[in-house]
Amino acid sequence: MTEILSAAPAPASPLRLFWREFRRNRLATAALAVTVALALLAAFAPLVAPQNPYDLAHLSLADARRPPGYLGTGGYVYLLGTDPQGRDLLSAILYGLRVSVEIGLAAGCIALTIGATFGVLAAYAGGWIETLIMRAVDLQLSFPAILLALVLAALLGQGKAQLVTALVAAQYAYFARTAYGAAAAERRKDYIEAAMATPLGAGRVVFRHLLPNCAPPLIVVATVQIASSISLEATLSFLGLGLPVTEPSLGMLISNGFPYMMSGRYWISVYPGLMLILLIMAINIVGDQVRDQLNPRLRR
Amino acid sequence: MSAVLEVRGLRTEFLTAAGILRAVDDISFSLSAGEIIGLVGESGSGKSVTGFSLLGLIDPPGRIAGGSVRLNGAELVGMTPGELRRRRGREIAMIFQDPIATLNPLLTVGQQMAMALAAHERVSTKAAADRCTEALARVGIPSPRARLSAYPHEFSGGMRQRVAIAIALLHRPAVIVADEPTTALDVSIQAQIVAEMRSLAREFGVAMIWISHDLAVVSGLASRILVMYAGRIVEEGPAARVLRDPRHPYTCGLLDSLPAATAPGVPLRQIPGAMPSLLALPPGCAFQPRCACATPDCAVAPEMTVERDRSWRCFHPAGVASERVAS
Amino acid sequence: MSRRYEGYLTVDGVSKVFGARLSAGDRFVRFLRRAGPAPSLRAVSDVSLSLPKGQTLGLVGESGCGKSTLGRIIAGIYPPSSGTVTLDGEAVMEEGRKVTTDVQTVFQDPFASLDPRMKVGDAVAEGPVAHGVVSRAGAREHVSRWFARVGLDPSLAGRYPHQFSGGQRQRIAIARALAMNPKLLICDEPVASLDVSIQAQVLNLFLELRRELDLTCVFISHDLSVVRHVSDRVAVMYLGRIVELGETERLFRRPAHPYTAALLDSVPRIVADGEALVEMKPIEGEIPSPLDPPPGCHFAPRCPRAVAECSVRAPLLREPGPGRSASCHFAEAQLALPERAIV
Numbered sequence: 009m010t011e012i013l014s015a016a017p018a019p020a021s022p023l024r025l026f027w028r029e030f031r032r033n034r035l036a037t038a039a040l041a042v043t044v045a046l047a048l049l050a051a052f053a054p055l056v057a058p059q060n061p062y063d064l065a066h067l068s069l070a071d072a073r074r075p076p077g078y079l080g081t082g083g084y085v086y087l088l089g090t091d092p093q094g095r096d097l098l099s100a101i102l103y104g105l106r107v108s109v110e111i112g113l114a115a116g117c118i119a120l121t122i123g124a125t126f127g128v129l130a131a132y133a134g135g136w137i138e139t140l141i142m143r144a145v146d147l148q149l150s151f152p153a154i155l156l157a158l159v160l161a162a163l164l165g166q167g168k169a170q171l172v173t174a175l176v177a178a179q180y181a182y183f184a185r186t187a188y189g190a191a192a193a194e195r196r197k198d199y200i201e202a203a204m205a206t207p208l209g210a211g212r213v214v215f216r217h218l219l220p221n222c223a224p225p226l227i228v229v230a231t232v233q234i235a236s237s238i239s240l241e242a243t244l245s246f247l248g249l250g251l252p253v254t255e256p257s258l259g260m261l262i263s264n265g266f267p268y269m270m271s272g273r274y275w276i277s278v279y280p281g282l283m284l285i286l287l288i289m290a291i292n293i294v295g296d297q298v299r300d301q302l303n304p305r306l307r308r
Numbered sequence: 309m310s311a312v313l314e315v316r317g318l319r320t321e322f323l324t325a326a327g328i329l330r331a332v333d334d335i336s337f338s339l340s341a342g343e344i345i346g347l348v349g350e351s352g353s354g355k356s357v358t359g360f361s362l363l364g365l366i367d368p369p370g371r372i373a374g375g376s377v378r379l380n381g382a383e384l385v386g387m388t389p390g391e392l393r394r395r396r397g398r399e400i401a402m403i404f405q406d407p408i409a410t411l412n413p414l415l416t417v418g419q420q421m422a423m424a425l426a427a428h429e430r431v432s433t434k435a436a437a438d439r440c441t442e443a444l445a446r447v448g449i450p451s452p453r454a455r456l457s458a459y460p461h462e463f464s465g466g467m468r469q470r471v472a473i474a475i476a477l478l479h480r481p482a483v484i485v486a487d488e489p490t491t492a493l494d495v496s497i498q499a500q501i502v503a504e505m506r507s508l509a510r511e512f513g514v515a516m517i518w519i520s521h522d523l524a525v526v527s528g529l530a531s532r533i534l535v536m537y538a539g540r541i542v543e544e545g546p547a548a549r550v551l552r553d554p555r556h557p558y559t560c561g562l563l564d565s566l567p568a569a570t571a572p573g574v575p576l577r578q579i580p581g582a583m584p585s586l587l588a589l590p591p592g593c594a595f596q597p598r599c600a601c602a603t604p605d606c607a608v609a610p611e612m613t614v615e616r617d618r619s620w621r622c623f624h625p626a627g628v629a630s631e632r633v634a635s
Numbered sequence: 636m637s638r639r640y641e642g643y644l645t646v647d648g649v650s651k652v653f654g655a656r657l658s659a660g661d662r663f664v665r666f667l668r669r670a671g672p673a674p675s676l677r678a679v680s681d682v683s684l685s686l687p688k689g690q691t692l693g694l695v696g697e698s699g700c701g702k703s704t705l706g707r708i709i710a711g712i713y714p715p716s717s718g719t720v721t722l723d724g725e726a727v728m729e730e731g732r733k734v735t736t737d738v739q740t741v742f743q744d745p746f747a748s749l750d751p752r753m754k755v756g757d758a759v760a761e762g763p764v765a766h767g768v769v770s771r772a773g774a775r776e777h778v779s780r781w782f783a784r785v786g787l788d789p790s791l792a793g794r795y796p797h798q799f800s801g802g803q804r805q806r807i808a809i810a811r812a813l814a815m816n817p818k819l820l821i822c823d824e825p826v827a828s829l830d831v832s833i834q835a836q837v838l839n840l841f842l843e844l845r846r847e848l849d850l851t852c853v854f855i856s857h858d859l860s861v862v863r864h865v866s867d868r869v870a871v872m873y874l875g876r877i878v879e880l881g882e883t884e885r886l887f888r889r890p891a892h893p894y895t896a897a898l899l900d901s902v903p904r905i906v907a908d909g910e911a912l913v914e915m916k917p918i919e920g921e922i923p924s925p926l927d928p929p930p931g932c933h934f935a936p937r938c939p940r941a942v943a944e945c946s947v948r949a950p951l952l953r954e955p956g957p958g959r960s961a962s963c964h965f966a967e968a969q970l971a972l973p974e975r976a977i978v
Contacts, residue, residue: 198748202808205712205740206762206815207733216761220752350830464921465698494697495857499901499917521830524903551905565835567864568904572883575842576864578835582800 029301036297042290049102050109057099058084062254076275089275091264097275100261101283107257108287111168112238115175119237120230122176123183128222130184131191132214145184153178157240161249171250175237186229190222224302231295235288242284258284311338311378312482312515313362313400318375318385320354320361323368329586331357333539334375337532339483342513344506346526346547348562349536352583355519358536359485362517363402364392380482398428401476405488407468411460417444417471418456424475443474448504466497473505480512487519502529523562527551535559538594539586545618555618555625557599593622601626642685643851644692644709644819649718651679651704676926678704680875681718683952686868688723691845691852693866693883695859695898699925700872703823706855710740710821722819736766739812743824745804749796749811756782756792759811768816781810785840802833806840813844820845823855838865859902863887871895874925874933877952881959891961891970894934899975932963940965 031037049056072094074086088097130141148156160174194200195218203213242259244250246266251257256264258280265276320332331354339345349355361372364384377384379400384392404410412420421440425431431439437456444452447470460468469489476484486505490498506529509516520526526533526547533550535543535558543556554560563569564577581598584590590597592607599606601624612619653676679701686692694702707713709720711733720727727735742748749758759781760774769777779789785806796804805825812820822841826834842865845852856862862869862883869886871879871894879892890896900916920937923929929936935945945964955966963969 198742198744199750201707201712202740202742202748202811203750203761205707205710205733206736206765207711208762208765212761212765217750217753221750223752350832466921494922495859495903496697496898496901496918496922499903502903503917522903523831524905527905528903562831563905565831566860566905567835567838567858568860570864572864573842575839576835578839579832580836582802582833583830 026301030297033297036293039290039293039297042286043294046105046287046290047109050106053102053106057096057102059096059099061095061100061103061256075273088279089273091261091276092268097261097279100256101258101280104256104258104261104280105283105287107251107255108238108241108259108284111172111175111241111251111257112234115172115179115237115241116230116234118172119176119180119233120183120226123180123185124187124219124222124226126180127184127187127189128191128214128218131188131195132210132218141184142188145181145188148181149185153182153236154240154243157244158247158249161244166250166252168251168255171241171244174244175240178240179233179237182229182233183226186225187222190225191218194218194221228295228299228302231291231298235291235295238291239284239288258287310340312341312380313339313517314376314378315362316376316378318358318361318377319373320357320366320370321373322370324587326587330373330539331370331586332361335536335541336375337534337541337544339515339517341482341515342509343532344509344516344518344530345532345534346530347517347519347534347536348521348523348526350521350562350583352538352586353536354539354586355521355536356487359402359487359517359519362483362485363396363400364389365402394428397424397481398479399481400483400485401479401481403469403472403476403484403486403489405491407465407472408460410472411468413460416457416459417463421456421471421475421478424478428479439478440474443478444471446477446508447471447474448500449474464497466493466501469493469501470504473501473508477508477512477514481514483515483517485517485519488521489518490525491520491522498525505529523551523566524568535562538584538589540594540621541612542595542622543618543620545620549618553627555620555627556595556622557601557624557626558595560626561598643688643723644686644853645719645721646682646684646705646709647719647721649679649682649705649708649715649720650677651701651708651713652677652716677875677928678925679708679715682877683718684870684877684880686851686853688851689849690867691854691865693862693869694853694855694872695857695862695869696872697857697898697922699874699922701875701925702855702872705872706740706821706823706853709819709853710738710823711735712740736762736768736815737818738821739815739817739819740821740823741805741808741812741825744828745801745808746796746828748808749804751796753795754793755796755799755807758796759792759807759814762811762815766815768814777814778810781814784813784844785810786836800833801829802837805829805837809837809840809844813848818851820850820852821855822852824857825854826861827856827858834861841865859887859899871898874923874928876933876962877960878934878963879959879961880952881961886959888974889970889972890975891955891959891966892934892963893938893940893965893969895961896969896972896975897937897939940969 054060072090072092074090076087076089086096088101091097091100126141126145130138157174157178160177161171164170164174200213200217203217241250241257242262245257245259246263248263250259253260261280262277262284265273269277315338316336318332318335319330322329322331335358337345347355347358360366362377364387366372372385375385379395418437418440421443422436425436425439440456441452444455449455449467449470463471490501493501502525505516508514518526518530530547533545533547534541535550535556537558543550543554543559550559551563554563561579565579567576570576579598584594584597592609596602596606603624605623610621610623612621613625682705684692694706696702704713708715709727711727714728714731722735722737725735727733727738749755756778759778763769763777764771764774778792782789782792787803787806799807825841826837829837838861844850854862854865866883869881869883870877871892873894879886879890879895886895887899890899897918901918918937923933923936929946931946931949932938935941938945950962950964952960952962955961956970
């Protein structure tokens with residue numbers, strides 16, 4: 009018998025190495041902290057927000073459009089001022105953030121699932137299935153996502169589910185394209201051939217071998233696409249095609265304040281706008297760093 | 309004959325997160341005109357880094373930490389990048405394992421050769437074309453004039469390697485460093501290239517360092533062999549004597565590992581274990597954990613033992629009476 | 636077509652043609668230009684051979700000779716364009732699908748043939764569990780047993796491929812193939828990417844396991860010394876065709892095909908002949924493109940024996956001597972040459 013070979017002591021797990029490298033970029037680490045903080049604020053908005061902006065009992069039109077720091081009728085200080093309905097803007101932003109993050113995440117995750125499945129399936133199956141799926145994806149990619157989302161949102165009407173549907177339809181193609189590119193490259197590698205030579209079933213080859221190895225580029229696209237879902241949603245809401253007025257997202261808050269911009273009541277639009285920019289920038293910076301770390305071609 | 313290349317105590321290090329990696333440790337040899345020496349070792353032995361170090365092609369985090377490389381009497385270690393560039397290609401040239409990586413896919417072979425020529429000489433377009441045609445003909449490329457206007461992808465692997473050799477020979481350098489130039493080629497093509505290189509060395513007096521993992525290829529080509537293990541030379545000597553009568557247990561092990569050394573179907577005499585990481589070398593002789601002859605003495609690194617035209621780095625050399633050989 | 640060969644492993648009239656894969660757009664352009672059929676590559680051309688149980692067939696040749704493609708057809712990875720492969724009387728593939736687990740493969744590059752995101756223990760267990768070779772509960776033990784058998788510490792089963800060296804990975808790949816209890820093992824250049832000292836370790840492991848498990852093997856390699864060491868029979872391929880087939884030792888000593896002889900001549904060897912080392916003799920010319928092979932005998936343009944007839948009439952594979960097949964018009968004359976010294 010050949011001697012028992014043992015390897016060197018196990019090095020740190022890949023995840024830990026990833027985190028160690030990530031931490032070296034201070035900007036990205038700060039952006040990640042901001043992203044996590046905003047996500048937590050969004051998740052716990054009802055506990056954090058000083059006021060429930062949906063509770064009509066707490067609203068008074070006398071308090072509408074007041075500047076930041078205004079002392080309200082209830083003896084309450086409106087830190088960021090109030091909106092045209094007399095809602096506390098800080099609370100409205102936190103609730104709006106919650107809606108935006110919720111929709112962005114939902115749309116991003118569903119689009120990821122559908123797109124990745126289509127892309128990997130096309131790469132694995134080849135032949136007419138590949139042609140059919142990828143031509144459809146190419147066709148869709150030739151239209152701007154915003155245009156498609158606009159048309160769909162207009163057709164489907166208002167509501168969270170309708171909006172998420174429109175966003176998914178507009179964005180799954182990016183995931184499909186990415187998944188297809190990654191899977192087509194992985195498909196030719198020996199380990200897939202080895203799995204097929206065993207033979208293992210198609211489902212196992214696709215889900216246990218192909219998909220996990222396509223994950224890195226998909227994670228990168230997912231971070232970017234969640235940010236773009238959020239901004240797309242904000243755009244649609246700004247244009248009045250997104251959510252009903254009863255559930256204002258950041259985009260709608262901006263839209264609500266827009267008529268007052270020129271009359272000096274800047275805060276109604278500007279603060280939700282700043283929040284939106286902060287959120288999208290933070291996600292994008294995190295996404296850039298993740299991409300730099302996962303892309304072997306950019307490795308030093 | 310005087311040496312065209314004289315290497316003394318060359319050391320090359322790489323700074324890594326885990327510490328200093330000594331890829332080349334105290335390498336010395338000399339090379340005279342027209343001589344071919346074979347630098348043999350397995351992956352991780354430092355043989356390629358040695359080749360790159362000779363041309364000053366070590367980029368940070370690597371650095372040449374010490375020693376001397378004298379080419380035609382001029383010291384290369386410590387030379388400015390500009391001076392090095394002036395000598396590289398003209399006095400010392402390199403051939404790589406993968407010619408597709410060294411040739412630009414967007415330029416014709418003729419354009420690339422003319423550029424290589426213009427890097428060190430001022431020649432007219434017509435004279436350049438003649439020189440390039442002649443260079444291609446010399447390495448055995450059929451209809452060389454027509455092939456000047458072909459792109460690298462239009463050549464087969466073997467022909468591409470010939471083009472790379474032709475470019476390396478353009479300025480008639482004194483020394484060519486060939487890093488595994490035939491490893492990617494088929495045996496029938498490898499035999500052609502080896503034959504070609506041997507006659508070129510004879511004809512033009514080019515000295516050559518042939519870096520390879522394959523003792524058999526080197527045996528048909530080199531007059532001297534250097535065997536490297538974990539960054540150091542463990543044995544050096546005339547090819548025929550090193551191969552027929554090896555001294556270092558590692559050289560013995562390499563030769564015994566070849567399937568041709570054992571009757572078919574019989575287990576090969578293998579070297580146990582694997583090459584240690586250069587970051588975690590065992591104390592003393594680096595080969596000691598895999599060596600059948602190792603004794604407690606080997607915890608101290610052995611110095612080179614010199615015996616006439618050959619030398620080795622071992623306390624228990626094969627083929628020598630088993631008493632300890634003083635260095 | 637009637638069966639020409641009968642054996643434990645029978646390859647009968649197998650060909651493989653790779654058509655250039657055209658997109659819809661390319662097809663449309665070809666249609667507009669009234670171009671003929673798309674260019675195709677005949678990687679394997681009408682190959683028949685057989686192998687008795689417990690023997691190892693070495694498949695040798697230079698790049699583009701089709702040895703890997705033939706290996707993949709026998710392994711049930713590629714469906715043949717025509718012909719059949721049967722093992723112990725049962726087809727390896729049916730309707731383009733592999734229908735047996737009795738044939739397993741070890742690939743050349745152990746850095747590519749293991750899924751980088753799957754623990755090596757899971758990779759070894761996956762096939763046996765999926766095919767009921769072992770129960771899910773018994774998988775751990777099965778993996779430990781195979782790890783120990785290929786000389787690896789079973790406690791390493793929870794690690795990922797990148798934590799192993801090339802030689803160790805190749806051991807894992809061998810364990811993965813053998814854990815399926817195959818009857819036939821295909822080894823596609825299993826030691827080509829390993830260092831000499833590691834190559835010897837893996838070859839020894841292979842020899843040992845083959846004997847213990849009484850395996851039938853197809854061993855593909857470009858390295859003639861490796862093939863000679865492990866095989867009972869050897870098939871030499873050139874541009875998709877088998878040019879010579881026979882018992883290893885006799886074929887290496889007395890090749891019947893000029894290509895085999897030339898290939899043996901071009902192998903670098905360490906030979907002490909007086910003071911000088913014997914030098915290898917190269918074969919003239921280039922390996923032709925398999926997309927456009929020369930007419931007649933494919934080797935004719937490089938062959939020292941070739942006459943005008945060779946470029947017109949392709950020689951058939953025939954038996955110039957007992958137990959030997961060769962496709963050359965001059966096989967008998969070649970066989971009559973003095974025996975070669977092989978060291």
